[in-house]
Amino acid sequence: MTEDLFDAASMYDEDYLHFFAAADGGGAPSHGPVVGTAYPGAAVAADLVWRLLELQPGMAVLDLCCGHGALANELAARGCRVTGLDSSAVFLERARADATAGSVEVDYVAGDMRALPRWDGRFDRVVNWTTAYGYFDDDGNRGVLDEIVRVLRAGGRMAMDLDNQTKFLASYTPSRVTARRADGDMLVDRHRLDPLTGRFEVERTVVRDGRTRTLRFLKRLFGFPELRDWCTAAGFTAVTAYGEDGEPLRADHNRMVVIAES
Numbered sequence: 202m203t204e205d206l207f208d209a210a211s212m213y214d215e216d217y218l219h220f221f222a223a224a225d226g227g228g229a230p231s232h233g234p235v236v237g238t239a240y241p242g243a244a245v246a247a248d249l250v251w252r253l254l255e256l257q258p259g260m261a262v263l264d265l266c267c268g269h270g271a272l273a274n275e276l277a278a279r280g281c282r283v284t285g286l287d288s289s290a291v292f293l294e295r296a297r298a299d300a301t302a303g304s305v306e307v308d309y310v311a312g313d314m315r316a317l318p319r320w321d322g323r324f325d326r327v328v329n330w331t332t333a334y335g336y337f338d339d340d341g342n343r344g345v346l347d348e349i350v351r352v353l354r355a356g357g358r359m360a361m362d363l364d365n366q367t368k369f370l371a372s373y374t375p376s377r378v379t380a381r382r383a384d385g386d387m388l389v390d391r392h393r394l395d396p397l398t399g400r401f402e403v404e405r406t407v408v409r410d411g412r413t414r415t416l417r418f419l420k421r422l423f424g425f426p427e428l429r430d431w432c433t434a435a436g437f438t439a440v441t442a443y444g445e446d447g448e449p450l451r452a453d454h455n456r457m458v459v460i461a462e463s
């Protein structure tokens with residue numbers, strides 16, 4: 202297994218849920234929480250995935266890096282047989298609690314995307330949502346694609362939701378308040394782009410309840426042609442990309458949703 206480039210456990214923790222998945226909606230991204238309550242982000246994502254992956258009730262779906270389960274629970278509510286895998290115990294606990302509260306069944310599994318269980322050919326579809334890819338060195342990142350191909354049945358499909366690099370770079374700022382809550386808590390990020398590695402590195406200061414802590418994380422930015430070639434090398438065919446509205450990818454889309462067939 203490749204070396205960790207940052208400590209995912211310190212990034213995807215209870216503070217992250219506080220800012221991005223709080224019951225009051227939290228501070229920022231569009232993905233959100235519990236089935237059956239006011240979490241429109243998950244429903245919007247599920248609509249898009251449903252359409253782009255031609256999902257049907259009964260299909261076996263792996264939500265790889267499922268986080269706190271917002272999308273996994275939503276897809277289960279729509280009739281898919283969903284497995285959610287994530288490395289964060291805190292997120293999985295929240296995902297299971299939300300599934301119970303929403304009366305949906307999801308098989309939540311603790312694991313590492315670089316070394317999936319013996320699930321060869323088990324899934325009709327794999328979703329990997331909200332920039333949950335690109336955390337390792339390039340060998341490690343490519344290895345994750347190999348793992349996805351391995352667990353998909355022949356003719357299965359993957360949907361991967363990432364930043365659209367073109368738009369991301371055009372709106373780059375050296376720092377940003379990423380999330381701000383009414384109670385004064387906030388996340389302040391300092392950014393660094395490394396063009397030699399294609400990595401976007403972040404030093405995040407978490408201000409919560411009057412205390413601060415700093416953590417670091419990174420993600421790999423991908424232009425579509427590069428990721429398409431990686432997908433093809435991993436064994437995928439028919440690799441395409443769409444924006445957040447499900448239209449073919451354009452420079453002004455915020456998101457790049459890569460669809461690939463195994």
Ligand SMILES: C[S@@+](CC[C@H](N)C(=O)[O-])C[C@H]1O[C@@H](n2cnc3c(N)ncnc32)[C@H](O)[C@@H]1O
Nearest residue numbers: 209213266267268287288289313314330331333
């Ligand atoms: C940006 S979050 C996205 C979560 C979820 N897909 C969503 O849409 O809300 C990235 C997720 O990847 C998980 N993660 C990080 N490293 C991982 C690893 N090596 N294996 C499995 N999951 C990992 C984190 O715990 C976190 O839940």
